[in-house]
Amino acid sequence: MKLINIGCGQTLHPDWINLDLVPSSSAVRSFDIRRGLPFADRTCDVCYSSHVLEHLQPAQASFLIAEAFRVLKPGGILRVIVPDLEQIARLYLATLEQSLSGDSQAIAQYDWMLLELLDQMTRTHGGGEMGQYLDRLNAPNADLTLDFVRSRMGAEIDNYYQAKQLTRWQKIKSKRPAWYLQKIRIKIAELFVLLIAGKQAQKGFQEGLFRNSGELHRWMYDRFSLQQLLSQTGFIEIQVCQATESRIPNFNDFGLDILQGQIRKPDSLFMEAVKP
Structure with missing residues:
Protein backbone atom coordinates (compact mmCIF):
# COMPACT_ATOMS: atom_id res chain seq x y z
CA MET A 1 0.00 0.00 0.00
CA LYS A 2 1.08 3.56 -0.69
CA LEU A 3 0.82 5.39 2.64
CA ILE A 4 1.36 9.18 2.85
CA ASN A 5 2.22 10.99 6.11
CA ILE A 6 1.51 14.68 5.44
CA GLY A 7 3.52 17.14 7.57
CA CYS A 8 5.06 14.36 9.64
CA GLY A 9 7.38 16.40 11.88
CA GLN A 10 9.29 13.86 13.97
CA THR A 11 6.46 11.31 13.98
CA LEU A 12 7.11 8.94 11.10
CA HIS A 13 7.47 5.32 10.03
CA PRO A 14 9.68 3.85 7.27
CA ASP A 15 6.71 2.11 5.63
CA TRP A 16 5.16 5.51 4.91
CA ILE A 17 6.16 8.31 2.52
CA ASN A 18 6.88 11.07 5.04
CA LEU A 19 6.55 14.69 3.90
CA ASP A 20 7.58 17.84 5.76
CA LEU A 21 8.80 21.32 4.92
CA VAL A 22 11.84 20.93 7.19
CA PRO A 23 12.85 17.23 7.32
CA SER A 24 13.70 15.87 10.76
CA SER A 25 15.71 13.00 9.25
CA SER A 26 16.81 11.46 5.96
CA ALA A 27 13.61 9.37 6.05
CA VAL A 28 11.56 12.53 5.43
CA ARG A 29 11.06 14.05 2.00
CA SER A 30 11.30 17.85 1.95
CA PHE A 31 8.17 19.33 0.44
CA ASP A 32 5.94 22.37 1.00
CA ILE A 33 2.46 20.85 1.31
CA ARG A 34 0.91 24.29 0.77
CA ARG A 35 1.77 23.72 -2.90
CA GLY A 36 -0.20 20.47 -2.98
CA LEU A 37 0.90 16.84 -2.82
CA PRO A 38 3.61 15.47 -5.17
CA PHE A 39 1.67 12.45 -6.41
CA ALA A 40 -0.41 11.63 -9.47
CA ASP A 41 -4.21 11.33 -9.34
CA ARG A 42 -5.65 8.20 -7.71
CA THR A 43 -2.27 6.65 -6.80
CA CYS A 44 -2.33 6.55 -2.98
CA ASP A 45 -4.12 4.22 -0.56
CA VAL A 46 -3.97 6.30 2.64
CA CYS A 47 -3.34 9.93 3.55
CA TYR A 48 -2.61 10.71 7.20
CA SER A 49 -2.31 14.20 8.68
CA SER A 50 -1.78 14.84 12.39
CA HIS A 51 -1.84 18.36 13.83
CA VAL A 52 -1.19 20.01 10.48
CA LEU A 53 -4.50 21.57 9.38
CA GLU A 54 -4.64 23.98 12.32
CA HIS A 55 -1.31 25.49 11.21
CA LEU A 56 -2.80 26.43 7.83
CA GLN A 57 -5.18 29.22 6.94
CA PRO A 58 -8.69 27.88 6.17
CA ALA A 59 -8.25 28.26 2.39
CA GLN A 60 -4.90 26.43 2.55
CA ALA A 61 -6.44 23.64 4.65
CA SER A 62 -9.30 23.26 2.17
CA PHE A 63 -6.76 23.02 -0.68
CA LEU A 64 -4.75 20.36 1.16
CA ILE A 65 -7.84 18.23 1.81
CA ALA A 66 -8.75 18.57 -1.87
CA GLU A 67 -5.24 17.42 -2.78
CA ALA A 68 -5.62 14.37 -0.54
CA PHE A 69 -8.90 13.59 -2.28
CA ARG A 70 -7.18 13.93 -5.68
CA VAL A 71 -4.29 11.56 -4.96
CA LEU A 72 -6.30 8.88 -3.14
CA LYS A 73 -7.58 5.87 -5.04
CA PRO A 74 -11.32 5.16 -4.90
CA GLY A 75 -11.84 3.54 -1.52
CA GLY A 76 -8.73 5.26 -0.15
CA ILE A 77 -8.75 6.43 3.47
CA LEU A 78 -8.02 9.89 4.85
CA ARG A 79 -7.19 10.12 8.58
CA VAL A 80 -7.04 13.64 10.04
CA ILE A 81 -6.10 14.60 13.60
CA VAL A 82 -6.43 18.16 14.94
CA PRO A 83 -6.72 19.78 18.38
CA ASP A 84 -10.34 19.31 19.47
CA LEU A 85 -11.81 22.81 19.83
CA GLU A 86 -15.04 21.48 21.32
CA GLN A 87 -13.21 19.49 24.00
CA ILE A 88 -10.93 22.43 24.81
CA ALA A 89 -13.86 24.85 25.06
CA ARG A 90 -15.89 22.51 27.31
CA LEU A 91 -12.95 21.95 29.67
CA TYR A 92 -12.18 25.66 29.72
CA LEU A 93 -15.76 26.48 30.75
CA ALA A 94 -15.80 23.70 33.37
CA THR A 95 -12.55 24.86 35.00
CA LEU A 96 -13.77 28.46 34.82
CA GLU A 97 -16.94 27.63 36.80
CA GLN A 98 -14.97 25.63 39.37
CA SER A 99 -12.37 28.39 39.70
CA LEU A 100 -15.08 30.97 40.39
CA SER A 101 -16.23 28.80 43.28
CA GLY A 102 -12.72 28.93 44.79
CA ASP A 103 -11.41 25.46 43.88
CA SER A 104 -7.61 25.89 44.08
CA GLN A 105 -6.77 22.91 41.86
CA ALA A 106 -9.31 24.04 39.25
CA ILE A 107 -7.65 27.46 39.21
CA ALA A 108 -4.32 25.89 38.17
CA GLN A 109 -6.11 23.74 35.58
CA TYR A 110 -7.97 26.81 34.32
CA ASP A 111 -4.64 28.50 33.60
CA TRP A 112 -3.63 25.56 31.41
CA MET A 113 -6.95 25.41 29.55
CA LEU A 114 -6.71 29.13 28.79
CA LEU A 115 -3.29 28.49 27.30
CA GLU A 116 -4.62 25.56 25.24
CA LEU A 117 -7.31 27.82 23.86
CA LEU A 118 -5.22 30.89 23.06
CA ASP A 119 -1.46 30.52 23.34
CA GLN A 120 -0.61 28.94 19.99
CA MET A 121 -2.70 31.54 18.18
CA THR A 122 -1.14 34.54 19.94
CA ARG A 123 2.45 33.68 20.97
CA THR A 124 5.34 35.75 19.68
CA HIS A 125 8.25 33.45 20.59
CA GLY A 126 9.03 29.74 20.51
CA GLY A 127 7.14 27.72 23.11
CA GLY A 128 5.12 30.75 24.19
CA GLU A 129 3.48 30.98 27.61
CA MET A 130 2.70 27.27 27.36
CA GLY A 131 6.41 26.42 27.44
CA GLN A 132 6.95 28.60 30.50
CA TYR A 133 4.03 26.89 32.24
CA LEU A 134 5.53 23.45 31.50
CA ASP A 135 8.92 24.57 32.83
CA ARG A 136 7.31 25.60 36.12
CA LEU A 137 5.50 22.25 36.36
CA ASN A 138 8.81 20.40 36.02
CA ALA A 139 10.32 22.24 39.00
CA PRO A 140 10.83 20.45 42.33
CA ASN A 141 7.65 20.24 44.45
CA ALA A 142 5.42 21.13 41.49
CA ASP A 143 1.75 20.61 42.32
CA LEU A 144 -0.51 17.86 41.02
CA THR A 145 -1.47 19.96 38.00
CA LEU A 146 1.23 17.99 36.15
CA ASP A 147 -1.11 14.98 36.13
CA PHE A 148 -3.85 17.08 34.53
CA VAL A 149 -1.50 18.50 31.89
CA ARG A 150 -0.18 14.99 31.17
CA SER A 151 -3.76 13.83 30.60
CA ARG A 152 -4.05 16.55 27.95
CA MET A 153 -0.63 16.22 26.30
CA GLY A 154 0.02 12.49 26.57
CA ALA A 155 3.42 11.34 25.28
CA GLU A 156 4.20 14.83 23.99
CA ILE A 157 4.94 16.12 27.51
CA ASP A 158 7.75 13.57 27.90
CA ASN A 159 9.17 14.59 24.51
CA TYR A 160 9.13 18.22 25.65
CA TYR A 161 11.05 17.55 28.87
CA GLN A 162 13.52 15.23 27.13
CA ALA A 163 14.30 17.94 24.57
CA LYS A 164 14.92 20.43 27.40
CA GLN A 165 17.57 18.08 28.84
CA LEU A 166 19.65 17.97 25.67
CA THR A 167 23.08 19.57 25.92
CA ASN A 212 5.16 32.45 9.64
CA SER A 213 7.48 29.75 11.00
CA GLY A 214 4.70 27.16 11.25
CA GLU A 215 4.46 27.06 15.04
CA LEU A 216 1.28 29.12 15.31
CA HIS A 217 -2.27 27.86 14.92
CA ARG A 218 -4.11 29.62 12.08
CA TRP A 219 -7.49 27.97 12.75
CA MET A 220 -9.26 25.48 15.01
CA TYR A 221 -11.72 22.67 14.28
CA ASP A 222 -14.48 20.76 16.02
CA ARG A 223 -16.28 17.60 14.88
CA PHE A 224 -18.86 19.59 12.91
CA SER A 225 -16.52 21.97 11.05
CA LEU A 226 -14.03 19.22 10.18
CA GLN A 227 -16.84 16.96 8.98
CA GLN A 228 -18.15 19.81 6.82
CA LEU A 229 -14.72 20.36 5.29
CA LEU A 230 -14.34 16.68 4.39
CA SER A 231 -17.90 16.35 3.12
CA GLN A 232 -17.70 19.45 0.92
CA THR A 233 -14.52 18.05 -0.64
CA GLY A 234 -16.35 14.86 -1.61
CA PHE A 235 -15.39 12.37 1.10
CA ILE A 236 -17.97 9.92 2.42
CA GLU A 237 -18.29 7.60 5.44
CA ILE A 238 -16.93 10.37 7.66
CA GLN A 239 -16.52 9.17 11.24
CA VAL A 240 -15.11 10.45 14.50
CA CYS A 241 -12.97 7.68 16.00
CA GLN A 242 -10.78 6.99 19.00
CA ALA A 243 -6.99 7.19 18.82
CA THR A 244 -6.83 3.39 18.86
CA GLU A 245 -9.46 2.92 16.13
CA SER A 246 -8.83 3.03 12.40
CA ARG A 247 -9.95 1.54 9.12
CA ILE A 248 -6.32 1.62 8.00
CA PRO A 249 -4.98 -1.98 8.14
CA ASN A 250 -2.66 -2.56 11.14
CA PHE A 251 -2.58 1.18 11.82
CA ASN A 252 -1.56 0.94 15.49
CA ASP A 253 1.57 -1.00 14.51
CA PHE A 254 3.01 2.15 12.94
CA GLY A 255 3.23 4.11 16.23
CA LEU A 256 1.81 7.32 14.81
CA ASP A 257 -1.05 7.99 17.24
CA ILE A 258 -0.19 5.40 19.91
CA LEU A 259 3.31 5.25 21.40
CA GLN A 260 4.06 2.32 23.75
CA GLY A 261 0.38 2.04 24.61
CA GLN A 262 0.00 5.76 25.29
CA ILE A 263 -2.01 8.19 23.17
CA ARG A 264 0.43 10.67 21.65
CA LYS A 265 -1.99 13.61 21.66
CA PRO A 266 -5.06 12.99 23.87
CA ASP A 267 -6.34 16.55 23.32
CA SER A 268 -7.16 15.64 19.72
CA LEU A 269 -10.12 15.06 17.46
CA PHE A 270 -9.58 11.92 15.35
CA MET A 271 -11.58 11.63 12.13
CA GLU A 272 -11.50 9.33 9.13
CA ALA A 273 -13.20 9.46 5.74
CA VAL A 274 -13.26 7.49 2.51
CA LYS A 275 -12.93 8.59 -1.11
CA PRO A 276 -15.89 7.17 -3.10
Whole structure:
Protein backbone atom coordinates (compact mmCIF):
# COMPACT_ATOMS: atom_id res chain seq x y z
CA MET A 1 0.00 0.00 0.00
CA LYS A 2 1.08 3.56 -0.69
CA LEU A 3 0.82 5.39 2.64
CA ILE A 4 1.36 9.18 2.85
CA ASN A 5 2.22 10.99 6.11
CA ILE A 6 1.51 14.68 5.44
CA GLY A 7 3.52 17.14 7.57
CA CYS A 8 5.06 14.36 9.64
CA GLY A 9 7.38 16.40 11.88
CA GLN A 10 9.29 13.86 13.97
CA THR A 11 6.46 11.31 13.98
CA LEU A 12 7.11 8.94 11.10
CA HIS A 13 7.47 5.32 10.03
CA PRO A 14 9.68 3.85 7.27
CA ASP A 15 6.71 2.11 5.63
CA TRP A 16 5.16 5.51 4.91
CA ILE A 17 6.16 8.31 2.52
CA ASN A 18 6.88 11.07 5.04
CA LEU A 19 6.55 14.69 3.90
CA ASP A 20 7.58 17.84 5.76
CA LEU A 21 8.80 21.32 4.92
CA VAL A 22 11.84 20.93 7.19
CA PRO A 23 12.85 17.23 7.32
CA SER A 24 13.70 15.87 10.76
CA SER A 25 15.71 13.00 9.25
CA SER A 26 16.81 11.46 5.96
CA ALA A 27 13.61 9.37 6.05
CA VAL A 28 11.56 12.53 5.43
CA ARG A 29 11.06 14.05 2.00
CA SER A 30 11.30 17.85 1.95
CA PHE A 31 8.17 19.33 0.44
CA ASP A 32 5.94 22.37 1.00
CA ILE A 33 2.46 20.85 1.31
CA ARG A 34 0.91 24.29 0.77
CA ARG A 35 1.77 23.72 -2.90
CA GLY A 36 -0.20 20.47 -2.98
CA LEU A 37 0.90 16.84 -2.82
CA PRO A 38 3.61 15.47 -5.17
CA PHE A 39 1.67 12.45 -6.41
CA ALA A 40 -0.41 11.63 -9.47
CA ASP A 41 -4.21 11.33 -9.34
CA ARG A 42 -5.65 8.20 -7.71
CA THR A 43 -2.27 6.65 -6.80
CA CYS A 44 -2.33 6.55 -2.98
CA ASP A 45 -4.12 4.22 -0.56
CA VAL A 46 -3.97 6.30 2.64
CA CYS A 47 -3.34 9.93 3.55
CA TYR A 48 -2.61 10.71 7.20
CA SER A 49 -2.31 14.20 8.68
CA SER A 50 -1.78 14.84 12.39
CA HIS A 51 -1.84 18.36 13.83
CA VAL A 52 -1.19 20.01 10.48
CA LEU A 53 -4.50 21.57 9.38
CA GLU A 54 -4.64 23.98 12.32
CA HIS A 55 -1.31 25.49 11.21
CA LEU A 56 -2.80 26.43 7.83
CA GLN A 57 -5.18 29.22 6.94
CA PRO A 58 -8.69 27.88 6.17
CA ALA A 59 -8.25 28.26 2.39
CA GLN A 60 -4.90 26.43 2.55
CA ALA A 61 -6.44 23.64 4.65
CA SER A 62 -9.30 23.26 2.17
CA PHE A 63 -6.76 23.02 -0.68
CA LEU A 64 -4.75 20.36 1.16
CA ILE A 65 -7.84 18.23 1.81
CA ALA A 66 -8.75 18.57 -1.87
CA GLU A 67 -5.24 17.42 -2.78
CA ALA A 68 -5.62 14.37 -0.54
CA PHE A 69 -8.90 13.59 -2.28
CA ARG A 70 -7.18 13.93 -5.68
CA VAL A 71 -4.29 11.56 -4.96
CA LEU A 72 -6.30 8.88 -3.14
CA LYS A 73 -7.58 5.87 -5.04
CA PRO A 74 -11.32 5.16 -4.90
CA GLY A 75 -11.84 3.54 -1.52
CA GLY A 76 -8.73 5.26 -0.15
CA ILE A 77 -8.75 6.43 3.47
CA LEU A 78 -8.02 9.89 4.85
CA ARG A 79 -7.19 10.12 8.58
CA VAL A 80 -7.04 13.64 10.04
CA ILE A 81 -6.10 14.60 13.60
CA VAL A 82 -6.43 18.16 14.94
CA PRO A 83 -6.72 19.78 18.38
CA ASP A 84 -10.34 19.31 19.47
CA LEU A 85 -11.81 22.81 19.83
CA GLU A 86 -15.04 21.48 21.32
CA GLN A 87 -13.21 19.49 24.00
CA ILE A 88 -10.93 22.43 24.81
CA ALA A 89 -13.86 24.85 25.06
CA ARG A 90 -15.89 22.51 27.31
CA LEU A 91 -12.95 21.95 29.67
CA TYR A 92 -12.18 25.66 29.72
CA LEU A 93 -15.76 26.48 30.75
CA ALA A 94 -15.80 23.70 33.37
CA THR A 95 -12.55 24.86 35.00
CA LEU A 96 -13.77 28.46 34.82
CA GLU A 97 -16.94 27.63 36.80
CA GLN A 98 -14.97 25.63 39.37
CA SER A 99 -12.37 28.39 39.70
CA LEU A 100 -15.08 30.97 40.39
CA SER A 101 -16.23 28.80 43.28
CA GLY A 102 -12.72 28.93 44.79
CA ASP A 103 -11.41 25.46 43.88
CA SER A 104 -7.61 25.89 44.08
CA GLN A 105 -6.77 22.91 41.86
CA ALA A 106 -9.31 24.04 39.25
CA ILE A 107 -7.65 27.46 39.21
CA ALA A 108 -4.32 25.89 38.17
CA GLN A 109 -6.11 23.74 35.58
CA TYR A 110 -7.97 26.81 34.32
CA ASP A 111 -4.64 28.50 33.60
CA TRP A 112 -3.63 25.56 31.41
CA MET A 113 -6.95 25.41 29.55
CA LEU A 114 -6.71 29.13 28.79
CA LEU A 115 -3.29 28.49 27.30
CA GLU A 116 -4.62 25.56 25.24
CA LEU A 117 -7.31 27.82 23.86
CA LEU A 118 -5.22 30.89 23.06
CA ASP A 119 -1.46 30.52 23.34
CA GLN A 120 -0.61 28.94 19.99
CA MET A 121 -2.70 31.54 18.18
CA THR A 122 -1.14 34.54 19.94
CA ARG A 123 2.45 33.68 20.97
CA THR A 124 5.34 35.75 19.68
CA HIS A 125 8.25 33.45 20.59
CA GLY A 126 9.03 29.74 20.51
CA GLY A 127 7.14 27.72 23.11
CA GLY A 128 5.12 30.75 24.19
CA GLU A 129 3.48 30.98 27.61
CA MET A 130 2.70 27.27 27.36
CA GLY A 131 6.41 26.42 27.44
CA GLN A 132 6.95 28.60 30.50
CA TYR A 133 4.03 26.89 32.24
CA LEU A 134 5.53 23.45 31.50
CA ASP A 135 8.92 24.57 32.83
CA ARG A 136 7.31 25.60 36.12
CA LEU A 137 5.50 22.25 36.36
CA ASN A 138 8.81 20.40 36.02
CA ALA A 139 10.32 22.24 39.00
CA PRO A 140 10.83 20.45 42.33
CA ASN A 141 7.65 20.24 44.45
CA ALA A 142 5.42 21.13 41.49
CA ASP A 143 1.75 20.61 42.32
CA LEU A 144 -0.51 17.86 41.02
CA THR A 145 -1.47 19.96 38.00
CA LEU A 146 1.23 17.99 36.15
CA ASP A 147 -1.11 14.98 36.13
CA PHE A 148 -3.85 17.08 34.53
CA VAL A 149 -1.50 18.50 31.89
CA ARG A 150 -0.18 14.99 31.17
CA SER A 151 -3.76 13.83 30.60
CA ARG A 152 -4.05 16.55 27.95
CA MET A 153 -0.63 16.22 26.30
CA GLY A 154 0.02 12.49 26.57
CA ALA A 155 3.42 11.34 25.28
CA GLU A 156 4.20 14.83 23.99
CA ILE A 157 4.94 16.12 27.51
CA ASP A 158 7.75 13.57 27.90
CA ASN A 159 9.17 14.59 24.51
CA TYR A 160 9.13 18.22 25.65
CA TYR A 161 11.05 17.55 28.87
CA GLN A 162 13.52 15.23 27.13
CA ALA A 163 14.30 17.94 24.57
CA LYS A 164 14.92 20.43 27.40
CA GLN A 165 17.57 18.08 28.84
CA LEU A 166 19.65 17.97 25.67
CA THR A 167 23.08 19.57 25.92
CA ARG A 168 24.02 22.46 23.66
CA TRP A 169 26.25 20.13 21.62
CA GLN A 170 23.44 17.59 21.20
CA LYS A 171 21.16 20.34 19.93
CA ILE A 172 23.83 21.52 17.48
CA LYS A 173 24.32 17.99 16.12
CA SER A 174 20.57 17.49 15.67
CA LYS A 175 20.27 20.41 13.23
CA ARG A 176 20.75 19.96 9.50
CA PRO A 177 23.13 22.29 7.53
CA ALA A 178 20.18 23.93 5.75
CA TRP A 179 18.82 25.04 9.14
CA TYR A 180 22.06 26.89 9.97
CA LEU A 181 22.21 28.48 6.51
CA GLN A 182 18.68 29.80 6.96
CA LYS A 183 19.58 31.17 10.41
CA ILE A 184 22.55 33.07 8.94
CA ARG A 185 20.33 34.59 6.23
CA ILE A 186 17.79 35.69 8.82
CA LYS A 187 20.43 37.31 11.04
CA ILE A 188 21.78 39.26 8.06
CA ALA A 189 18.25 40.40 7.14
CA GLU A 190 17.56 41.43 10.76
CA LEU A 191 20.74 43.52 10.77
CA PHE A 192 19.72 45.33 7.59
CA VAL A 193 16.25 46.07 8.99
CA LEU A 194 17.82 47.44 12.18
CA LEU A 195 20.22 49.69 10.27
CA ILE A 196 17.57 50.96 7.85
CA ALA A 197 14.41 51.21 9.97
CA GLY A 198 15.44 50.95 13.62
CA LYS A 199 14.92 48.63 16.57
CA GLN A 200 11.11 48.69 16.56
CA ALA A 201 11.01 47.67 12.91
CA GLN A 202 13.53 44.90 13.63
CA LYS A 203 11.27 43.61 16.41
CA GLY A 204 8.29 43.61 14.03
CA PHE A 205 10.37 41.78 11.42
CA GLN A 206 11.37 39.11 13.96
CA GLU A 207 7.79 38.64 15.12
CA GLY A 208 6.57 38.39 11.53
CA LEU A 209 9.13 35.68 10.76
CA PHE A 210 8.09 33.76 13.86
CA ARG A 211 4.39 33.99 13.03
CA ASN A 212 5.16 32.45 9.64
CA SER A 213 7.48 29.75 11.00
CA GLY A 214 4.70 27.16 11.25
CA GLU A 215 4.46 27.06 15.04
CA LEU A 216 1.28 29.12 15.31
CA HIS A 217 -2.27 27.86 14.92
CA ARG A 218 -4.11 29.62 12.08
CA TRP A 219 -7.49 27.97 12.75
CA MET A 220 -9.26 25.48 15.01
CA TYR A 221 -11.72 22.67 14.28
CA ASP A 222 -14.48 20.76 16.02
CA ARG A 223 -16.28 17.60 14.88
CA PHE A 224 -18.86 19.59 12.91
CA SER A 225 -16.52 21.97 11.05
CA LEU A 226 -14.03 19.22 10.18
CA GLN A 227 -16.84 16.96 8.98
CA GLN A 228 -18.15 19.81 6.82
CA LEU A 229 -14.72 20.36 5.29
CA LEU A 230 -14.34 16.68 4.39
CA SER A 231 -17.90 16.35 3.12
CA GLN A 232 -17.70 19.45 0.92
CA THR A 233 -14.52 18.05 -0.64
CA GLY A 234 -16.35 14.86 -1.61
CA PHE A 235 -15.39 12.37 1.10
CA ILE A 236 -17.97 9.92 2.42
CA GLU A 237 -18.29 7.60 5.44
CA ILE A 238 -16.93 10.37 7.66
CA GLN A 239 -16.52 9.17 11.24
CA VAL A 240 -15.11 10.45 14.50
CA CYS A 241 -12.97 7.68 16.00
CA GLN A 242 -10.78 6.99 19.00
CA ALA A 243 -6.99 7.19 18.82
CA THR A 244 -6.83 3.39 18.86
CA GLU A 245 -9.46 2.92 16.13
CA SER A 246 -8.83 3.03 12.40
CA ARG A 247 -9.95 1.54 9.12
CA ILE A 248 -6.32 1.62 8.00
CA PRO A 249 -4.98 -1.98 8.14
CA ASN A 250 -2.66 -2.56 11.14
CA PHE A 251 -2.58 1.18 11.82
CA ASN A 252 -1.56 0.94 15.49
CA ASP A 253 1.57 -1.00 14.51
CA PHE A 254 3.01 2.15 12.94
CA GLY A 255 3.23 4.11 16.23
CA LEU A 256 1.81 7.32 14.81
CA ASP A 257 -1.05 7.99 17.24
CA ILE A 258 -0.19 5.40 19.91
CA LEU A 259 3.31 5.25 21.40
CA GLN A 260 4.06 2.32 23.75
CA GLY A 261 0.38 2.04 24.61
CA GLN A 262 0.00 5.76 25.29
CA ILE A 263 -2.01 8.19 23.17
CA ARG A 264 0.43 10.67 21.65
CA LYS A 265 -1.99 13.61 21.66
CA PRO A 266 -5.06 12.99 23.87
CA ASP A 267 -6.34 16.55 23.32
CA SER A 268 -7.16 15.64 19.72
CA LEU A 269 -10.12 15.06 17.46
CA PHE A 270 -9.58 11.92 15.35
CA MET A 271 -11.58 11.63 12.13
CA GLU A 272 -11.50 9.33 9.13
CA ALA A 273 -13.20 9.46 5.74
CA VAL A 274 -13.26 7.49 2.51
CA LYS A 275 -12.93 8.59 -1.11
CA PRO A 276 -15.89 7.17 -3.10
